[in-house]
Amino acid sequence: MGRSPCCEKAxxxxxxxxxxEDDRLIAYIRAHGEGCWRSLPKAAGLLRCGKSCxxxxxxxxRPDLKRGNFTDEEDELIIKLHSLLGNKWSLIAAxxxxxxxxxxxxYWNTHVRRKLFSQGIDPSTHRPLNETAAARDVNxxxxxxxxxxxxxxxxxxxxxxxxxxxxxxxxKISPPAEPSMKTGGKTAVCFVCTSEVNNGKDCTCCNFAxxxxxxxxxxxxxxxxxxxxxxxxxxxxxxLEMK
DNA sequence: AACCCCTACAACCGCAATTAA
DNA sequence: CTTAATTGCGGTTGTAGGGGT
Numbered sequence: 566m567g568r569s570p571c572c573e574k575a576x577x578x579x580x581x582x583x584x585x586e587d588d589r590l591i592a593y594i595r596a597h598g599e600g601c602w603r604s605l606p607k608a609a610g611l612l613r614c615g616k617s618c619x620x621x622x623x624x625x626x627r628p629d630l631k632r633g634n635f636t637d638e639e640d641e642l643i644i645k646l647h648s649l650l651g652n653k654w655s656l657i658a659a660x661x662x663x664x665x666x667x668x669x670x671x672y673w674n675t676h677v678r679r680k681l682f683s684q685g686i687d688p689s690t691h692r693p694l695n696e697t698a699a700a701r702d703v704n705x706x707x708x709x710x711x712x713x714x715x716x717x718x719x720x721x722x723x724x725x726x727x728x729x730x731x732x733x734x735x736x737k738i739s740p741p742a743e744p745s746m747k748t749g750g751k752t753a754v755c756f757v758c759t760s761e762v763n764n765g766k767d768c769t770c771c772n773f774a775x776x777x778x779x780x781x782x783x784x785x786x787x788x789x790x791x792x793x794x795x796x797x798x799x800x801x802x803x804x805l806e807m808k
Numbered sequence: 809a810a811c812c813c814c815t816a817c818a819a820c821c822g823c824a825a826t827t828a829a
Numbered sequence: 830c831t832t833a834a835t836t837g838c839g840g841t842t843g844t845a846g847g848g849g850t
Contacts, residue, residue: 580843581818603835619836620819655838666838671817 578612582621586611590618591626624667631663635672643669643677648691 578586593609599622602615611618635643639661646657654666654673661669673688681688685695 579820581845601835615835616821616837617819623837624818652839667818670839675816 577606577614577617579617582625586613587621587626590622594622594626620667624665627665629663630665635664635676639664640677643673644681644691647673647677647688 582590589609589611593605593611597608602619605611605615605618606613609618613621642661643657646660650656652670654670658664658666658669678688681691682694685693687694
């Protein structure tokens, strides 16, 4: 049973991409745009599966990627967003223009986790290690690790509120900063009231401009942080409490 | 120079969610 | 409504390259 493979593996390349493959993919997407990853490899003359092409484009070849080291501001923002969203890398990436979910995930696992540990902070809970160590004795929450199946099962039974009791996580996440293909960039959902915001008009429930609803990086005035009240790009988690 | 270890990150895999037929 | 196909996401792996011995 199960699903059929996404591609004919016997006839696809794997591993690192060559310059020629990159060039083919770039040329094809420039000519035809993104989409229909399933048929793209054949059309572009690539011996790759669609998944692989999509990943290569999104994580490496896209022209709007920032690349380079993360700034201190980005660093801080990632930590704050992770404390709110957990391992929702795509949501975090949506708030960091030019960064991909894969890049942020790698950065988190190689740099940020270590940094937080060195500061005595549990990267899973964003609470002091000694505090979470004590909590572990009670309910094992802070000892959670994705690799630990047993703990994972326990984790599933513990409400989010218990894991971060000082955070009101009954919040709504806005769509990505970039207008999606599916919505055509015409509608978005207010971060605060969740009502639809159409054609770049501001939501009436709050002062958040349309730029913060769905086109922050393309409208010029936004740095992509306003939705978090990050004018100064410093996030107070409690300021994000939603009803 | 050779070997080993560690780090960083590109890429893969499996599954869930979404969309199309 | 159901099923199959496709896309997207998060976890994990593989490996190149750098540093230490």
